[in-house]
Amino acid sequence: MRKRILLLEDEQAIADTLLYALQSEGFEVRHVGLAREALSAFEQAPPDLAILDVGVPDGNGFDVCRAIRKTSELPIVFLTARHEEIDRVLGLELGADDYVVKPFSPREVCARVRAILRRSAGGGAPAAVPAPTPVAPGLLTLDEKAQRIACEGELLALTRYEFLLLATLLRRPQRIFSRTELMDLVWGGAPHTSDRTVDAHIKLLRAKLRERGLVAEVIQTHRHMGYSLRLP
Structure with a gap:
């Protein structure tokens, strides 16, 4: 079954690039441009991972992450044009799994998404031991x-x-x-x-x-x- 990705990105050119890259990697992607649309999409059909742009017209990705974290440990990657370290730390404190600063390589984003999904499935965990x-x-x-x-x-x-x-x-x-x-x-x-x-x-x-x-x-x-x- 193909992994489902929720993409929140209001810049269409960036969204198109990511959509092409992710779909080429075999992911099923739902793209939205507003925070409220992202939350609605999450509630309607929870994805396997969310990619959230920090700055969108009706809010920001941090607020979307906070709302998701109330009920879910969904893997989350932030996209942002901001370079301030405080923004990256805030995103990670909110429970994000990764943080990508624009401009970025779509291939890099795909690689990070694959790595996070492997870890969430246990593929990146250390070797198991017989018992706790x-x-x-x-x-x-x-x-x-x-x-x-x-x-x-x-x-x-x-x-x-x-x-x-x-x-x-x-x-x-x-x-x-x-x-x-x-x-x-x-x-x-x-x-x-x-x-x-x-x-x-x-x-x-x-x-x-x-x-x-x-x-x-x-x-x-x-x-x-x-x-x-x-x-x-």
């Missing part, structure tokens, strides 16, 4: 095969990159990972992502762990060095 591994007894449990992490027996609601980041730290507790190492291990397929992305995702993970009652910082910051997982 309790990393910190009574605290965090990593299930490689199911790509899930539980906190005191309750599954954490993590985005794809949040899972990959926390799983990387969990596999080597107390080891300090530099930002560069984490970028290579977690965001290897997103070369235009900056190391600020690591900090943004660490912040989000800490917030989710605090929501589960973990007052002490499980993820430790080592100044000028990186991050590590602290065991009890």
Whole structure:
């Protein structure tokens, strides 16, 4: 079955280029030019991935992403003409899987879409282990095969990159990972992502762990060095 892509892009020339490239790769693409049309299309027939332009006439892709994230972990890629790093960090904090700055190569966008869909299907996950591994007894449990992490027996609601980041730290507790190492291990397929992305995702993970009652910082910051997982 062909994967369905929702494309929100108000510039017709750019949309036509992406439509041709994605359809040539075998994807089924629904193109809309307004934020409200994107949300309507998502509700009518949820796609396998959404490509959202940040700036559209009736709003922006960030608002569409926020609305989608209320009910879905749908893979999302942002398109934007903006070069400010704060916009990329905001997009990633909202749960986007990737961020492409215009002008871009349609082939690059297709490659990123394929990579994200492979990861979402489990193709980009680390090798599975026979059973869930309790990393910190009574605290965090990593299930490689199911790509899930539980906190005191309750599954954490993590985005794809949040899972990959926390799983990387969990596999080597107390080891300090530099930002560069984490970028290579977690965001290897997103070369235009900056190391600020690591900090943004660490912040989000800490917030989710605090929501589960973990007052002490499980993820430790080592100044000028990186991050590590602290065991009890």
